Amino acid sequence: MASVPKLLLLSLLFFLSCYRSHIAHAGDDGSYKVLSIGSQSLRTNKSVCSESKAAVRSSSGAATVPLHHRHGPCSPLPTNKMPTLEERLHRDQLRAAYIQRKLSGGVKKGGRGGAGGDVQQSHAATVPTTLGTSLNTLEYLITVRLGSPGKSQTMFIDTGSDVSWVQCKPCWQCHSQVDPLFDPSSSSTYSPFSCSSAACAQLGQEGNGNGCSTSQCQYIVRYGDGSVGTTGTYSSDTLALGSNTVVRNFRFGCSHVESGFRDNDQTDGLMGLGGGAQSLVSQTAGRFGGTAFSYCLPPTPSSSGFLTLGAAGTSSGFVKTPMLRSRQVPTFYGVRLEAIRVGGRQLSIPTSVFSAGMIMDSGTVLTRLPPPAYSALSSAFKAGMKRYPPAPPSGILDTCFDFSGQSSVSIPTVALVFSGGAVVNLDANGIMLQTSSSILCLAFAANSDDSPGIIGNVQQRTFEVLYDVRGGAVGFKAGAC
Structure with a gap:
């Protein structure tokens, strides 16, 4: 009988070792x-971009694009005056406070999506009257092509946003950017949504701001502390990711008024990777066989990372x-x-x-x-x-x-x-x-x-x-x- 406890002890030790091996x-x-x-x-940092293994990364059934830090040598944007650490931390506090307030129910009902964004409902396209700074926390960007023929657009990525947007002609209030303004009239596949379209209705049903102007659907997005926004025409066009992936009828905001970025940010817009229906991830679920994506943020600004859509098939x-x-x-x-x-x-x-x-x-x-x-x-x-x-x-x-x-x-x-x-x-x-x-x-x-x-x-x-x-x-x- 004395051997029984010893046997149980050995079994227990074996179980624990197996359990640890599976952590x-x-x-x-x-x-x-x-x-x-x-x-x-x-x-x-050295002014030389160190391209990582991400630059040549590819996988079947997925689309991968390089990802860079805004202020590093890998960035396609010019090196302008960089924010101080104090500025970065102040904006970071604004963004964190907004996310926490929204999750705690402290943001007005009707807001969803956004950069940590609150998208407000409205019956007309209106311009935000107070400027804010919480979008300036965004630091990582990708370059895609929009329209037919495709035009390069350099955009921040944001998992706290659903509605994607770029600055468009005519632009009545816009920040300066590295690429020419996107011109809808030069794209053969550009199409604005009508006020009666299902896409415009969904924009409102999902808590996103929508209005109407000359029978075209207008969107309104307020970000962060509620004081930053972009407004324009809700539209669709062809989006190209990487060298061989095309997303047709990509829904995005064609922004005519923007007050969230500073002139020295130089970016063309924002790519929403959130979990809402308007995000790039949700829109491409059918194209890539599921709502999965991944990214790798590089260790330093002088190296590159990547963003992959359709990553579930490569999740080993x-x-x-x-x-x-x-x-x-x-x-x-x-x-x-x-x-x-x-x-x-x-x-x-x-x-x-x-x-x-x-x-x-x-x-x-x-x-x-x-x-x-x-x-x-x-x-x-x-x-x-x-x-x-x-x-x-x-x-x-x-x-x-x-x-x-x-x-x-x-x-x-x-x-x-x-x-x-x-x-x-x-x-x-x-x-x-x-x-x-x-x-x-x-x-x-x-x-x-x-x-x-x-x-x-x-x-x-x-x-x-x-x-x-x-x-x-x-x-x-x-x-x-």
């Missing part, structure tokens, strides 16, 4: 990572966690964070702290955590950085270090543990944000309340992030770009 990891599991000082700087190698969706706010894609590890050790944070969930967002820079989780993360990270002198806070970044005289430093690993056992070990460039030539700060911040958190774009760097809407999962593949 999925993305990235390495070391306790420290090496980070090169200056690698993230928008001002000190990902660690996955269930996707959370809201019927009231279908634009956003949510996940459930369950734990955080620093230096390989799991922090003592009750799972209930993360009960509000997290939003995956390409346009928010910093990851926002519930206050107890951020406090635990900050304390553990500081404990692992005792060899380096602390630096004063920089805005909302309060866990900072002075690396004067260093070319590279050793920092504790940070891993995010999601529901379903997916462990995502962040890249070194996804842990800290460079604020000056020698000072770097932990690239996380605390929520002001118990609103849903946000997984920002810094933490997503180098991972191929898969949004498998039909399959109900978000996936991560390390070292993809």
